[in-house]
Amino acid sequence: MTIDHGHAHGSGGHAGHAHGVSAHADRRWLGISLVLITVFMAAEVAVGVIAGSLALLSDAAHMLTDAVAIVLALIAMRLAARPAGGGFTYGLKRAEILSAQANGLTLFLLGVWLAVEAVQRLVSPPQVRGGLMLVTALVGIVVNMAAAWCIAKANRASLNIEGAYQHILTDLFAFIGTAVAALVIVLTGFQRADAIATLLVVALMVKAAYGLLRDSGRIFLEAAPADMDPDALGDRLVAQPVIVEVHDLHVWQITSGQAAMSAHVLVEPDGDCHSVRRHLERVLRHDYGITHTTLQVDHVGEDTEAGDLLQSTSPTAGSAEHCDDAHGPVYRPGPNGH
Template sequence: MSHNHSHSVTSYNRAFMISVALNTTFVIIEAVYGIIANSLALLADAGHNLSDVLGLLLAWGASLLAQRQPSTRYTFGLRRSSILAAFANAVFLFIVSGGVGWEAIQRFRDPAPVEGDTVIIVAAIGIAINTISALMFLSGRERDLNIRGAFLHLAADAGVSLGVVLAGIAIVLTGQQRFDPATSLIVTIVIVVSTWQLFRDALSLMTDAVPAGIEPLAVRTYLLERPGVTGVHDLHIWAMSTTETALMAHLVIPNGHPGDAFLAEIYHDLHENFSIEHATIQIELGDSGQPCALAPENVV
């Protein structure tokens, strides 16, 4: 078997550090003024921002673990920790949204007076902080599920804070206190919607599904079209982390091993055409007297 390693890890340490600091400060400010103004919308948004701080810390820690070198026990290193972090992040946000939604329903039954002016000012600060934080993760959102999760949550927070500003304005203009829990329900819906795709993607990677953007049939066709190849089996494509994809396959070449240059070309093409960084190829002659036990499609 041969291996090809081409691991590129983009560092977002500075972005994580700044975002965590900004959002932690804002959570404290928002919670204090949420209590002073008796605003569930502010407290709900503070809870959501707190979950984002924890999520950012989780993603940050996972990105650092993913850079650790392989060991005799962890032969792939700790790259998969980034997938686990993305999944945990999504589950945590679902739990938070459930709590916020339940409290909002209770407030609909018994609305409490809210200081609209305070709500507007504090939430406006939230728009600025979350927008700045989200922009720091903008460039990496397409390549890394962890970074995408951070970007989506922060961008959603900016939108939620805008909703809270509008609720504050509505309360000031109309005096209707139910705008506050109504906004809280909108917060809940935004959290669930923005988190659902992250949850699905993370769950897929955890269960070794082929990463999104890679068509297994196209990979199989490419391998079958290599000179001398008459069959492909035991083909598996899975994610080692939120940024790295691995492949293993058996190629049947009756004329014998074509040489290292043949494999090097395959590894290069898999990387360039399918973004597969780690490939393991086994060459077989297709000897009917010694059939490969992994040849049947239903055998793993």
């Protein structure tokens, strides 16, 4: 049996870095955001207590999670930059995905807590100092716009940085809602506006949390990239010249923006295994952006009686001679290839 392993490694890392955003620049922008948020958060806690506003205190609590999210992102970036070695054959690239999942989970749990508090205040609304609440919210909008702008300058193709960005963006919407609620309280005296604004923010938090948990969960479960159809990819590969069958096709993400693929490819008896592998690597790199590939290429019937694979009508027969436990569909040329 002849086994060819093709490994192609991209040099750009994440998609954003390939467009000129360096990891050092990412850390600088995140650091600036962290300073802005931390300073304002300390002031907001004091004002929220004085004004008696749950919306302000919830914004401050959310800003604390913003700060934690950015710290996690910075730590994860340093871990992910470490070279592969020892038992971590991919390095620690998925530390960024752990950070994104932690961000999503904290957003969700904080949203649940705030929802409970807001409902209690709807039932029995306390007195809120609307004027102080309004001024603080307006300052918060400016601070969060500046922080969001800083993080937007970093590489948002990274799910890790996107997680921190979602925290900041949700907080920006929260301050807008708080400002509107404060204006309502000042003009009409309707105290429940504070709790209603909090519930609207909770809805945004849950939406952002769901997106982060879903995307990071897909990576941990070794799912194919969301924009890629593995069946269409298998059909595309098996349609290439001299290829008889493709099976054990796996597509997954090592981390956000870095896909990998492996497959077992069977070619015609007189086919050139090396040429086929190189051609498939070019297709995967240019058309699908997959730069880390492991392809095992064999001649059909190499370890079986001549013609067994071609004559088989079972969708999995023949493949077992090459793979004791083949996974997933088998792709063969023709309209009913798999």
